[in-house]
Amino acid sequence: MNLRRIYLACFISVVASWLEPALSEAANIRVVATLPDLKALTEAVGGDLVEVESLARGDQNAHDIEVRPSLMLRLRRADLVVRNGLGLDFWAEPLIAGAHNPKILPGAAGYVDASRLVPVLGVPTGKLDRSLGDVHPEGDPHFTLDPLMAPQVTANILEGLARVAPQQAGLLESRRKEFLDRLQEALERWQKMLAPFKGTRVVTYHDNRLYFLRRFGLELAGTVEDKPGIPPSPAHLAGLMRKMKEQKVPLLIADPFSDRKVAELVAKEGGAKLLILPPAVGGAKGVVSYLDLFEYTVAALIQALR
């Protein structure tokens, strides 16, 4: 037998096994979350047992993520993918399909729907079509902006992590509990801080803060975008500004990617302050964890409402 050929065969096998490393007990679980909040919650559960990436950044509009092949590359190596589940990350479907990774296909062990069993708000009723704009037929997908959704969302993530790394299940569960205890403490503090402003009516640019407002006792007076994804008509803006003046709405909350000119005009003519808040983890400087997101948001709200 030719020794050179034997060595070549060995080399090919070694390279092949290097290129496709198996998930061993020592290796971290490679997770790709479609959205930064899901990344943050996965990190909270997984700690140093997981390596998590997010396909979207916190300062991006989650509805408008570009389908780039480089994102497929991240999914190619993933053991687990965590998805929103209510259509907010619909752009992830061709990415997951193009990643050639059977472990993370819908229905596979490495696929997590974070919205499973989450009590969803804003489910459209009646006739449903795109005359209503770019609606989410399964309900409002921005559920991570309510801290009380974290138990169910982290339970879904934990289930997924336990499926791909069952030997770590016990440790992951205790980390989840630890995180939820910290979140409970922080939630009570945030609710106390915002208690003086309970019942305050605010306007948001896009209809993405319903969960947050409900949780912290604020009320939604209206939205700049009367139909999601459709630029507001002058008639709608005029009506909104009039309503804001009549009801003395003190605040208009917008996102970093909202149309700043329109937001400033509506705030000015409506007699309200304009507050730009991060829509997700990573959406502002210093907001690097799930707790940071609410610390920042609550502090900014209090300052704006005083």
Place this chain on the structure above:
Amino acid sequence: MRAPNWYLLISLLSGLVWASSSQPALSGELEALKHELEQMKQSMEALQERIKRLEAMPAPAAQSVAQPPAASPPTPGGAQPSIAELARPREPFSLYERRGPGQLLFDIGIVGDLVGNVVQRSVEAAQGGTFAGRENRFFPREVEVNLFGRIDPYAEGRVRFEFAEEFEDGQRATETKLAEAHLTLLTLPFGTKLSMGQLPVRFGLLSHLHREALPQPDPPQVLLRFFGEEQFRESGLELAWLPPLPFYLEALLGVFNGDNEVAFGRGSLKDPLLTGRLRTFFDLGESGAIQVGLSGATGETGEGRRSILAGFDAKYKLTPVGWRHTLFTLAGEAIYSNRRVDVLGDPDGDGVETILDTQTWEGFGWYAYGEIQPWKRWAAGVRYDWTQFPADPGSEWALEPYLAFMPSDFLRFRLGYKHAERSRNLTRSQSGGSAGISDEILFQATFFLGAHQPHPF
């Protein structure tokens, strides 16, 4: 014999590597089973405890029917559950039952692509406009019904029907056809996927795209001349591989009938059309990205002669940080054709043409376009085409500026002006018209109903 031993060695070694890489997976499954059993045991113990407590309670007095649990969490005015309470396992009946798309088990989408054009009468007479035979008309270029979804855990499928006004054999008619029908196996090893059926061949940047997905109202001239108006659609198999490299590289290999009559036409797996493509992609910071591709195809024409195509394409997009849409796109593609063509003649004057010789025709064509989208709803661009003809002498060029307006993601209008000049050989037709120089106004309206997948990069 050396060769069989060599292959046996590689197979054995590969099997060993594969088996060793499967070991963690097997032990992982065992651990998963153990964990599930443990959980079931705990649940049963908890249930037994509850039953004991219920049996120990006195019989309740008659009371009104309890309200069913609320479908949503309590209002801000009521007592709110704590995180710890929510973290305990709950019955799912109090939570929202999902409804919405997906309950039909597959998605349905409709795309309507309507086009119109105004062109000189001489060009109309020569049937030399962009939409040959349909000059100075407004018509449905393509109305497609897409049905797509997962077949089972292992495969997805897509079927597409097309309805279009077409021009064939001197007649306009609304045609119905099966445009696509294929399945893709998703769970093959080594990062591969296999598609089979009637599908668009992924050669180059644009030839496989649905017409409504093209960046301008009409396809570039090189694609029209090299693949025809039907684009590059074939029946066969296509294997896609995403090797585990630190950068993105997609490799495609196809085996098809060769049904496209403009580029090939053999139509048989006995002399199959073979296609290949390599596509790579790089992020240039957070704002920019570039995609580069190489494509090749070799097959036989209807006359049994060899036809070879080779292509190079590149696309750059700039999306500034904080922008909701792409600001600037620059893309282009070049295709080279090499085919053997029979030279026919009637040397003995009996009215019967015979093959006198076989020659090699080389053809080359390219296009480039740039588009700027300063606002979400408005975009403008310009495309330049230059192409020879793959099996005839002559060449043509065209310049097409265009404007696009998108009231939403599901509705789009485009207006373009196209100036084209062709070499003298193609300026005459039997009706006496002339398409040597054409100036066209092109109009396009496109709408999307139902499910519509995001467009690729």
